[in-house]
Amino acid sequence: MPNTPEHPRRICLDDEGPLLIEGPVQFTCADGRVAVSDRFVVAVCTCRRSRMYPWCDTSHRRRTNREENTDAERGRTS
Template sequence: MPSEAPDPTADVRERHAADDVRRVTLQKDGPMLVEGPVEVHLEDGGVATSDRFRVALCTCRRSRRYPWCDTSHRRRRRDR
């Protein structure tokens, strides 16, 4: 009788217990809301951290506080 193939996601599920899971909420024409604390790895190799209970990450790249959203997306909508 052949043995069953191991579940390749089983170890991932074990490492990420329910209290380790972060909720991410995408908003149309707005920031990405992430339950904190968070550590954001930037393109230039830098790391931005926040221990807040929820953070808004800029998705339009207009923020002066990038990667954090400063509501710059409200001033001008993206052309689509």
């Protein structure tokens, strides 16, 4: 689908996950590298943990909660 006023490109933001963009898309990284995807929806990494950057590989799901870490540390010292 072309990006026109009649058919604007849709981008979905989520605080806990990737940036979802209706494809196909050509993405230019900060280092000048160009990544291309012809998928229907493209997930762009926003946490920079992805091994497939700029594409999301769900690495954000493996993030640990600070409270869980604090509880685990307390358990080790008791």
